[in-house]
Amino acid sequence: MSDGPPIRVVVADDQTLVRVGLSGIVAAADGFEVVGEAADGAQAVRLARVEHPDVVLMDIRMPGTDGLEATRLITADSGVRILILTTFDLDEYIYGALRAGASGFLLKSTPPEDLLAAIRVVAAGEALLAPSVTRRLIREFATRPTPSPAGARGGEQERLLRVITGREAEVLTLIGRGLTNTEIAEELYVSTGTVKTHVGHLLAKLAARDRVQLVITAYRAGLVDPSA
Numbered sequence: 001m002s003d004g005p006p007i008r009v010v011v012a013d014d015q016t017l018v019r020v021g022l023s024g025i026v027a028a029a030d031g032f033e034v035v036g037e038a039a040d041g042a043q044a045v046r047l048a049r050v051e052h053p054d055v056v057l058m059d060i061r062m063p064g065t066d067g068l069e070a071t072r073l074i075t076a077d078s079g080v081r082i083l084i085l086t087t088f089d090l091d092e093y094i095y096g097a098l099r100a101g102a103s104g105f106l107l108k109s110t111p112p113e114d115l116l117a118a119i120r121v122v123a124a125g126e127a128l129l130a131p132s133v134t135r136r137l138i139r140e141f142a143t144r145p146t147p148s149p150a151g152a153r154g155g156e157q158e159r160l161l162r163v164i165t166g167r168e169a170e171v172l173t174l175i176g177r178g179l180t181n182t183e184i185a186e187e188l189y190v191s192t193g194t195v196k197t198h199v200g201h202l203l204a205k206l207a208a209r210d211r212v213q214l215v216i217t218a219y220r221a222g223l224v225d226p227s228a
Helices: 016-028 041-051 067-076 093-100 112-124 131-142 152-163 166-176 181-188 192-205 211-220
Strands: 007-012 032-038 055-059 081-086 104-107
Touching (some): 007 041, 007 112, 016 032, 016 055, 016 112, 032 041, 041 067, 081 093, 081 112, 166 192, 166 211, 192 211
Parallel strands (some): 007 032, 055 081
């Protein structure tokens, strides 16, 4: 048995078999509760507002209101976290989903145990989703800046460093490199609890929803070398 209340999940996908399959996997696992299924983005938005789930598993390509618009509407007025489901690991729509406030990404081919782990991660807001896909997506998104004068990135870094402490800048840099709290603790020779405190301060000071937004901030401020 898991401790605490179950993680409340809404599954949104226009393909019935996929939606039912995902719901079945989640509902059968200890510590999870499926509180609704949506066949399109509009239904997902309504369910999110009525059920207040912890996480919405959101397909991107759906008829009517697609997953991108639904993500924007849900994150605009609630703390519900969105985990994007995609068939392709480099789906153009995902960049828009980042802007809309998505907290993570998952391939539909992901094994069930990894799906459940990803939902836990997004619900907790403690770690950036898995390795390859998310890191590539965020790096690509963060390095597509609108053309700006030379030195603009440096100016952004200066503004950032006026808001956060030196140690928080170190933590933010390591978050941008994709490290987990445990890895950051090892790198800086501090406790995991101390890292969590720094992460909490960063989220508050930068008005960031989650670590995905912290990663984007780190790239845009030039704290992380995109080519590394």
